[in-house]
Amino acid sequence: MTGKVETFEPKCRFPLTAFDDIRLTSERDYLLKGLWPREGLAVAWGAPKCGKSFWATDAAMHVALGWEYRSRRVQQAPVVYVAGEGQHGFKKRIEAFRQQNMQLDYDPPPFFLLGEPVDLIGDHQTLIADIRAQVGDRLPGLVVLDTLNRTLRGSENDPEDMGRYVAAADAIRSAFACCVVVIHHCGTDGNRPRGHTSLTGAADAQFSVTKSPAGTVTVTSEFVKDGPEGETLSFTLRQVEVGIDDDGDDITSCVVEPTEPETIEPAIKRPTGNTGTMLTILEEAGPAGLTVEEWNEQARQAGIGAARQRLYEIRVTLKRKKLVYESQDGRWHVMSR
Known part of the structure; x- marks a missing residue:
């Protein structure tokens, strides 16, 4: 016994980082470079049938496979896709991707489909637990919610409901340190995402998806935190046969075909x-x-x-x-x- 009183530094719940310890890191902070962050919330919105779900599926498959996407680097990670718009159609979409893009002797990618209805606000804790139980040792790096309307039991226009939805999506992000992508519809004017603006305010990246009369789908980066804005990528949808049904008829779906953006001539104002x-x-x-x-x-x-x-x-x-x-x-x- 020395008689010396030992003192203990209390652990702080909110530790601070001193200025001189704030240093740049070269760690990869993207999942899909220039588009989806390694961790955060992204929104892709557009009119019904504009191709936004096809884009999300195609990009998500590239993440699961670790394939370069449209000349962009990708960090390979497990994917959980919540297909609230219909599991049957989604299965055809996946089969089309498998037949058109993957070798016959492929290794199954860590891509997981949830085709059951989800009330994200009420079910997100159960969803997190079920994902942990089924995905395996590697936690998902990407969770896609397709669409917001099908995963929200409430009103898109109500700030409280949308606030709770954003909080639930953020809980998923925090649980897995992943990127959560929300697929959403446009408002009646077609110029912005439908419903309350709290979703856009919380997003780290947002993309508009449009389809031209000629069938070209264009994805435009409206904003990407710490990244470029206004960049575009375009594609068309090519119909393919994926099987034969019990009546002997063709089962078809579509695959994404990358293309160059359409050149739209500016409208000439008629003289008066x-x-x-x-x-x-x-x-x-x-x-x-x-x-x-x-x-x-x-x-x-x-x-x-x-x-x-x-x-x-x-x-x-x-x-x-x-x-x-x-x-x-x-x-x-x-x-x-």
Whole structure:
């Protein structure tokens, strides 16, 4: 006994890091580089049938397999996919991916499907426990909730319900130190995710998914925490046969086919006033077009005026805007658009 009183430093619940100990790390902080973080919440939203679930499935399969995705590095990890939109259709989607992209002697990837209804707010603790019990030694690096509407028992517009949903998704993220991707629909105006904005406010990354009339699906990065914004990737959906049903008919699904974004020509604003009238006169002439004299005469009859210089200036304006052109025989025509 020395008589010395020993003192113990109390353990702090919220330990602080001193300024000089805050250092940059080179540790990989992505699951799918430039798109999905290693740990966090991501949202992909779009109109019904726009291809957002196909994109999520395709990207998630690349994570499970550890394959490079559209020239982006991937950190291989187990995946849990909650298919609230329908297990039967999802199985066909997976079979299409298997047949089109994987070798016959493949090693089964750590990809797990949940096709049962989930009330994320009420069931998330049970879901976490069941995932731990079934996935094995490696915890999931990605959990996909497809869709928010099918995994929320409540109102998307209610801030309390959406707040509880975000908290449940965050509990899954915290339990597995993983990325949680929520697939969501757009609002009635089509310009933002449907419902209360608390989901967007909590997200680390958000992507809009659109489909053009020609069938090209474009995924646009609206924001990625500490990453680039505005980047796009595009694909089309190719229908494939995956089997034969009991009636002898083909069973089909679709696979993602990477493509370049469509080049959309900016809309040309139609001219108004006298310039618009001159264009209408030429349009009404049809494929035969008009000579300068015919065009000028009809313009005068329409009340534009008799000044040849003014009519010449209008004609030059229309030509500069690539709305009209002069053929080799001297006749003027409307540019096909």
